[in-house]
Every structure is written in structure tokens, then in C-alpha cells.
Amino acid sequence: MKTISHKELIVHILVWICISIFPLFSAYIDLGKIPSEMYLRLSLRPILFYANYLVFVPYLLLNRKLLLYIFVSIAFLILYNYVSEELITNTITREFRDFPKPPNMPAGPFGIRHAIPVVFSLSIFLLGGIFSLVVDFYKRDRESKELENEQKEIKLQFLRNQLNPHFLFNSLNSIYALVRSKSDNAPEAVITLSELMRYMLYEAGDEQVSLEKEINYIKNYIALQRLRLKNTEAVKLNIKGETRHLKVYPLLLISFIENAFKYGTDYKGNTQIDIKIIVDNNKLHLYVENIIGLYKRDDKNSGVGLENIKNQLNHLYNNNHQLTINESKTHFKVELTINLKENEMYNN
Structure with missing residues (x-):
């Protein structure tokens, strides 16, 4: 009754x-x-x-x-x-x-x-x-609505579980290359990786995190890649805007940057990547451009990369984001805009 x-x-x-x-x-x-x-x-x-x-x-x-x-x-x-x-x-x-x-x-x-x-x-x-x-x-x-949210959370957790092992696998490969070449940078790379893993395990949960922490995570990742790669003079990172009072869902931006490092090295070993993170009027703009080098993209087998992050963006930011991907014979370019303030109001 x-x-x-x-x-x-x-x-x-x-x-x-x-x-x-x-x-x-x-x-x-x-x-x-x-x-x-x-x-x-x-x-x-x-x-x-x-x-x-x-x-x-x-x-x-x-x-x-x-x-x-x-x-x-x-x-x-x-x-x-x-x-x-x-x-x-x-x-x-x-x-x-x-x-x-x-x-x-x-x-x-x-x-x-x-x-x-x-x-x-x-x-x-x-x-x-x-x-x-x-x-x-x-x-x-x-x-x-509660059931729909539960289903979204389950699917989102599944997507993140795919992403984390994918990231860890690539990072371990990077450190393995340093150890094998007996590089003096290997210990620093291990410490940097430990910082990355600590953030992923203890801070990057289901809730939003400080945008400043997420950007520090990206900086550590780029630092790890600089230790692994030989010629990284053309790897550029430019960050502009106030980030301290904004929040973002974690581990969304890193896939685009990881993808750039994976495919942005030419046959001479030169890595050319241009990364810009601009925060303006509570909007986060991410620009990532890289050359298409030694490795060709395999959309069928790379599975958990870009398609994964597209699904996460659709679940978490719905209509509050815009993603544009352009690919030519020589360059791959990603432009992502997220309205952080409107998304915070939407989820509350």
C-alpha cells in the first residue's frame, strides 16, 4: 500500500x-x-x-x-x-x-x-x-532520472577504467626506454610517474577537481615525455588565464595530449607538439596540434583513446562543450572548449 x-x-x-x-x-x-x-x-x-x-x-x-x-x-x-x-x-x-x-x-x-x-x-x-x-x-x-544517472556513472567508470591502464601502459613503456638506454633521467621519470599515479588514484575520482591540479598533472605528464624523448625543443606548452577557482572533471584533457606525443615524432626523432590551455570568462580552451610522424593512427585498434574521451565528454558536459578534430596529411589538430560555469550549474 x-x-x-x-x-x-x-x-x-x-x-x-x-x-x-x-x-x-x-x-x-x-x-x-x-x-x-x-x-x-x-x-x-x-x-x-x-x-x-x-x-x-x-x-x-x-x-x-x-x-x-x-x-x-x-x-x-x-x-x-x-x-x-x-x-x-x-x-x-x-x-x-x-x-x-x-x-x-x-x-x-x-x-x-x-x-x-x-x-x-x-x-x-x-x-x-x-x-x-x-x-x-x-x-x-x-x-x-536516478536510474539514468546510475547507468551514466557505471558507463563512465567503465570508460575511465579503460583509460587508466592505457595511460599506465604507455608511461611504463616510456620509463622502460629510459632504463634500457641507461639514462640519468630514469630516476626522475619514476618519481614523476609516481606523482601522476598518486593523482589518478587518490584525487581524480568521480567528482570535479581543481583545474589548477589538473593542469599540474598535465605538466608532470609532459615533463615525463620530455625525459623519454630525445629532441623536444619543438614541444610547446602555453597556459593563460586564472585557474584557481574553477573545477573540471579529471583526466579529460590528457588523452588529447597523450595522443599528440604518441604520433607527433617524425622519422628523425624530432617531436613537434603545440599545446595551449586558455581560460577566459569561465571557459576552458584546449588547443593541441602535432605533426603526423612515424606512427600512423589505427582507429580500429586504438579503441580506448579518442573515442573514449568523446564518450566521457558527452556524458559529463553534454551540450556545454564543443570538440573539433581536424586531420591532414601532415598535422593533427584538436580544439576543445568547455563551459565550466554552466556545467557546474547544470550538475547542481
């Missing part, structure tokens, strides 16, 4: 008090006294409302038992009106009536004396059904 919360109970009580005060006040003005049968009628009306609100609609109508709902509703209304009008009102309150029946009032089962209470009872009964349907609609809508 449908339950009513504590707050909802208070609202129901206040509404019924307001509904009851008006007819009682009107009767007192017209008659100078409130008939005792009016108290009885008002006290019985919630039975109509809550029978439909708590029982008939949830258990019959919402379970697609339409014919049974109609039959039970009609039977209940007939029984209610018979009991309230014939047994209770005419028997119990007869001795307390001070006002004789007007001589011209139609009598019999189809008179106005019976028709008006029937109309009122039907209205209250239908009102309970409408309220039940409205409450059920909002409940289902809320549950649908």
Missing part, C-alpha cells in the same frame, strides 16, 4: 483543514448555526479520497486492471453514499436536525437531496485518483 511521508502528512492535514473551513463558515453565515450532519459529512469525505489515493489507483489502475478498477470504484461509491446518506445521516443525526426539509425539495432516491451528495462524493473520489496519478508520475520520473 502506498505510504505517506511525514511532510506529506502535514500537507494533507493542512489542505483538509482549509477545505473544511470554507463550507462550515458558509453554513454558519447562511444559517446562523452549523448543522451537526455537516460535521459528519466532512469527517467522512477523506474516506473517499484516500480509498482511491492509497488503494484503488495504486493496486488496480496503475497495474492496468482498468475494468476491475471501474467496477470496484462504482461499487464503492454506491456503498459509501448508501451508508452515509441512508444509515448514518438519516438515522444518527435525525434527532439533532433543527431545520425542517423545505416543502418544495424533491424527495426520493433521485432528488436533489441525494444528487448533491453523490456529486460531491464523486468529485472527492476522483480528486484522490488524480492526486495518486500525479504523485506516481513524479515518483516514476524521479526514479527514471
Whole structure:
């Protein structure tokens, strides 16, 4: 059976008090006294409302038992009106009536004396059904949104689980190359990698992080790549704008930069990458351009790279981002704009 919360109970009580005060006040003005049968009628009306609100609609109508709902509703209304009008009102309150029946009032089962209470009872009964349907609609809508958010979180976590091993695999390859060549930069590379992994494990969760921390993470990654590669004079990083008071979802930008380092080295060993991060008016602009060098992109087997990050952007930033990717025979260029302020309002 449908339950009513504590707050909802208070609202129901206040509404019924307001509904009851008006007819009682009107009767007192017209008659100078409130008939005792009016108290009885008002006290019985919630039975109509809550029978439909708590029982008939949830258990019959919402379970697609339409014919049974109609039959039970009609039977209940007939029984209610018979009991309230014939047994209770005419028997119990007869001795307390001070006002004789007007001589011209139609009598019999189809008179106005019976028709008006029937109309009122039907209205209250239908009102309970409408309220039940409205409450059920909002409940289902809320549950649908919660389920949709849970599904998005599960998918997003799956995408991130793909991304992290992919990043770790490439970073270990970089350090392996330094160790194998007996480079003096190998210890520094291990320390840098440990900083990267600490950020990924302990700070880059499901919630947004400081944009400043995310940029420091990118700086460490680029520093690691500079240690691995031979000729990195053409690797440029330019950061402009205020980043301290803005937040961003973690590990979104690194895939574009990682992709640039993977494919941005020519046959002579020269790496040419231009990275710009500009923050202006709460908008983050990322520009990444690299040459297409030794390694050719394999869209079929590189799977967890750019397609992964596109899916994450669609889940996290919806319509608050714009991504443009241009590829020529010699260069690969990425332009990403994220409206950080609007996205924060959207998620709240």
C-alpha cells in the first residue's frame, strides 16, 4: 500500500483543514448555526479520497486492471453514499436536525437531496485518483532520472577504467626506454610517474577537481615525455588565464595530449607538439596540434583513446562543450572548449 511521508502528512492535514473551513463558515453565515450532519459529512469525505489515493489507483489502475478498477470504484461509491446518506445521516443525526426539509425539495432516491451528495462524493473520489496519478508520475520520473544517472556513472567508470591502464601502459613503456638506454633521467621519470599515479588514484575520482591540479598533472605528464624523448625543443606548452577557482572533471584533457606525443615524432626523432590551455570568462580552451610522424593512427585498434574521451565528454558536459578534430596529411589538430560555469550549474 502506498505510504505517506511525514511532510506529506502535514500537507494533507493542512489542505483538509482549509477545505473544511470554507463550507462550515458558509453554513454558519447562511444559517446562523452549523448543522451537526455537516460535521459528519466532512469527517467522512477523506474516506473517499484516500480509498482511491492509497488503494484503488495504486493496486488496480496503475497495474492496468482498468475494468476491475471501474467496477470496484462504482461499487464503492454506491456503498459509501448508501451508508452515509441512508444509515448514518438519516438515522444518527435525525434527532439533532433543527431545520425542517423545505416543502418544495424533491424527495426520493433521485432528488436533489441525494444528487448533491453523490456529486460531491464523486468529485472527492476522483480528486484522490488524480492526486495518486500525479504523485506516481513524479515518483516514476524521479526514479527514471536516478536510474539514468546510475547507468551514466557505471558507463563512465567503465570508460575511465579503460583509460587508466592505457595511460599506465604507455608511461611504463616510456620509463622502460629510459632504463634500457641507461639514462640519468630514469630516476626522475619514476618519481614523476609516481606523482601522476598518486593523482589518478587518490584525487581524480568521480567528482570535479581543481583545474589548477589538473593542469599540474598535465605538466608532470609532459615533463615525463620530455625525459623519454630525445629532441623536444619543438614541444610547446602555453597556459593563460586564472585557474584557481574553477573545477573540471579529471583526466579529460590528457588523452588529447597523450595522443599528440604518441604520433607527433617524425622519422628523425624530432617531436613537434603545440599545446595551449586558455581560460577566459569561465571557459576552458584546449588547443593541441602535432605533426603526423612515424606512427600512423589505427582507429580500429586504438579503441580506448579518442573515442573514449568523446564518450566521457558527452556524458559529463553534454551540450556545454564543443570538440573539433581536424586531420591532414601532415598535422593533427584538436580544439576543445568547455563551459565550466554552466556545467557546474547544470550538475547542481
